[in-house]
Amino acid sequence: MDMADGSAKKPSRIQLRNRKRIMEAALEVFSQHGYRGATLDQIADAAGMSKPNLIYYFDGKEAIHVALLNALMEEWLAPLAEISDDGEPLEEILNYIRRKMEMSRLFPRESRLFANEIIQGAPRMLPHLESDLKPLFDEKCALIQSWIAAGRLAHADPAQLILSIWAMTQHYADFDAQVRVLVPDEAQGWAAANTHVETMFRKLLAPQSTNF
Amino acid sequence: MDMADGSAKKPSRIQLRNRKRIMEAALEVFSQHGYRGATLDQIADAAGMSKPNLIYYFDGKEAIHVALLNALMEEWLAPLAEISDDGEPLEEILNYIRRKMEMSRLFPRESRLFANEIIQGAPRMLPHLESDLKPLFDEKCALIQSWIAAGRLAHADPAQLILSIWAMTQHYADFDAQVRVLVPDEAQGWAAANTHVETMFRKLLAPQSTNF
DNA sequence: CATGTTTTTTACCATTTGGTAAAGGCACGA
DNA sequence: TCGTGCCTTTACCAAATGGTAAAAAACATG
Numbered sequence: 003m004d005m006a007d008g009s010a011k012k013p014s015r016i017q018l019r020n021r022k023r024i025m026e027a028a029l030e031v032f033s034q035h036g037y038r039g040a041t042l043d044q045i046a047d048a049a050g051m052s053k054p055n056l057i058y059y060f061d062g063k064e065a066i067h068v069a070l071l072n073a074l075m076e077e078w079l080a081p082l083a084e085i086s087d088d089g090e091p092l093e094e095i096l097n098y099i100r101r102k103m104e105m106s107r108l109f110p111r112e113s114r115l116f117a118n119e120i121i122q123g124a125p126r127m128l129p130h131l132e133s134d135l136k137p138l139f140d141e142k143c144a145l146i147q148s149w150i151a152a153g154r155l156a157h158a159d160p161a162q163l164i165l166s167i168w169a170m171t172q173h174y175a176d177f178d179a180q181v182r183v184l185v186p187d188e189a190q191g192w193a194a195a196n197t198h199v200e201t202m203f204r205k206l207l208a209p210q211s212t213n214f
Numbered sequence: 215m216d217m218a219d220g221s222a223k224k225p226s227r228i229q230l231r232n233r234k235r236i237m238e239a240a241l242e243v244f245s246q247h248g249y250r251g252a253t254l255d256q257i258a259d260a261a262g263m264s265k266p267n268l269i270y271y272f273d274g275k276e277a278i279h280v281a282l283l284n285a286l287m288e289e290w291l292a293p294l295a296e297i298s299d300d301g302e303p304l305e306e307i308l309n310y311i312r313r314k315m316e317m318s319r320l321f322p323r324e325s326r327l328f329a330n331e332i333i334q335g336a337p338r339m340l341p342h343l344e345s346d347l348k349p350l351f352d353e354k355c356a357l358i359q360s361w362i363a364a365g366r367l368a369h370a371d372p373a374q375l376i377l378s379i380w381a382m383t384q385h386y387a388d389f390d391a392q393v394r395v396l397v398p399d400e401a402q403g404w405a406a407a408n409t410h411v412e413t414m415f416r417k418l419l420a421p422q423s424t425n426f
Numbered sequence: 427c428a429t430g431t432t433t434t435t436t437a438c439c440a441t442t443t444g445g446t447a448a449a450g451g452c453a454c455g456a
Numbered sequence: 457t458c459g460t461g462c463c464t465t466t467a468c469c470a471a472a473t474g475g476t477a478a479a480a481a482a483c484a485t486g
Contacts (some may be wrong), residue, residue: 009461016433023227035334039250042474055434057475114333117389119331126389132397139396158393161397162410169385170378177381179336183245183343184351185373206418228463254444266446267464275444 011024023049025073027172028066031109036069036118037126064126071119071127074112075134081105082164083144091149095167099203102171113175139164155207159188163206170199233271235261237285240278242322245323246310248330276338281405283331283339286324287346293317294376297354303361304329307379313413316406325387351376371375375418382411 006102013021027048031040039078046053060066077202081101106113119127134163164213174181174195225233225263243252255276258265272278293313297306307378331339351373353361360370386407397403 007467012226014432020433034390036248036251039248039334041472043472051434053474054436054476056365056434073343087267116247117329120389120392121326121333128395130389131392134393136395157411158413159406161405165385165393165396166382166414167383169389173377173385174380177332178310179340180332180343180347183348185339185375194371194374195377197373198378199368202378202414202418206414226462232463253442255442264465266466269445270463290447 006069017059018198020049020055023051023058024056024066025070029074029111029115032067032070033115033118036122037063045139054170070115071130074115075130078112078116079103079135082138084144085145087145087148091146091154092204092209095146095155095207096200096203097164099199100168102167103105103174103199106171106173106175107192110175110178113172115177117172146175153209158206167203170202183194223286229271232261232263232267235263236268236271236278237282240282240287241323241327244279244282245327247273248334280338283326283342286309286327287342290317290324290328291347291350294350297357299357299360300320303358303366304421306369306415307358307375308412308415311379311383311411312408313381315386315411318385318387319384319404322387322390325384329384330390365421368416369419379415383412 024045027045027050030039031044032050034040035044040063042056043055046056047064049056055141056066060069079146081098085098089097114128119125119213124131142164143160146155146163149155150157150160181191185194237258239257239262240252242260243256247256250365252275254265254268256269257278261268263299263341268278269357272281295311296313301309328339336343354376355372358367358375361367362369362372384403394400397406
């Protein structure tokens with residue numbers, strides 16, 4: 003059952019299918035209600051199986067939540083990891099921003115899952131932030147700093163820059179309910195958002211703004 | 215007891231004191247755990263009174279939450295309302311941003327209270343968003359639009375501008391746990407954040423950037 | 427198809443939690 | 457000092473919720 007150890011038997015087809023169904027259901031429910039607000043019954047319903055059956059596949063509510071966070075952390079950070087030191091600095095960052103905006107549009111549940119967790123103090127994720135996110139973050143800060151030092155970007159605090167990219171892009175997913183009230187037109191809203199965010203960071207980072 | 219009607223007796227000194235204590239405790243607990251994650255026992259503890267005593271002053275958990283949201287909504291929106299059509303446009307907006315940054319630093323619990331509510335779809339706040347926030351938002355959008363039309367600000371979508379100000383400023387309160395992991399130095403962190411945010415919006419909005 | 431293994435269901439359980447009933451306390455004016 | 461009305465506590469309760477035990481069903485495999 004618990005295979006935290008090295009003694010893992012190959013998971014059966016049914017196991018894979020059901021674990022996947024549970025993760026999908028858990029994402030749906032946890033992202034909408036937060037950890038404490040979600041119930042096993044809701045998750046079981048969404049997964050189309052009984053509550054004891056959930057527990058057969060995962061050790062409990064917390065285990066499901068942790069498994070979900072772990073599984074999604076990597077793909078959530080992938081765009082940041084893809085910022086390359088080979089490319090044109092401004093284009094690299096703008097591409098990162100575009101990817102983040104696309105993720106907010108396409109995967110708002112993932113965004114809200116993390117947002118819920120972090121707003122409440124990241125009780126189940128702090129170790130991951132330290133061990134996975136922090137090194138990547140520092141690495142990219144250093145890269146951006148080197149671009150700035152080389153005069154290929156305007157002066158800016160790299161850490162603050164990355165934070166502000168997250169703030170702007172994830173806002174559209176996390177605070178969707180509010181955005182919808184204020185900017186009703188959906189399709190036009192995303193276009194306007196993309197334009198606005200791109201303009202902001204373009205003006206902030208264009209290296210020529212240091213020319214005086 | 216329930217004085218939703220016009221038949222309100224003047225609340226006693228004790229009533230005022232205890233209601234205030236409850237609201238403070240509820241802010242502490244709801245902002246940290248979200249609506250569902252908070253328990254009446256936690257709130258009662260934090261308020262230094264027994265659970266049935268809470269219910270004596272408020273009709274129930276939901277009533278406390280709603281009262282809290284209502285009470286804080288006004289002061290939370292005050293800075294936006296204070297944007298004046300008399301002032302210098304750029305300074306008006308930068309002052310608004312400074313006030314919002316200060317509120318994130320001084321009142322992170324209020325920020326997280328709303329963040330929790332909105333992320334989960336604003337189930338208890340949507341009416342308020344429509345009736346209180348939307349009109350104010352539209353009014354300020356129109357004002358900003360008029361400034362842009364007069365050439366006193368760079369071209370930008372006013373709605374997106376306000377959204378991005380909220381995203382940037384509230385991020386520091388809402389995602390504090392993450393920010394702390396990534397930018398450890400607290401005092402320096404806030405200074406850097408203030409500088410960064412101000413720089414961003416200054417570059418975005420400076421009217422001379424339209425001069426070509 | 428017989429048999430051992432994996433998966434699922436049925437029937438529970440203990441705790442937590444929002445909420446109630448009703449009996450004290452307590453302050454204060456007559 | 458004795459009510460009277462506001463406030464607080466004690467003792468509960470029903471529903472919800474995370475979780476378990478064990479039997480039944482489904483499945484794989486010789």
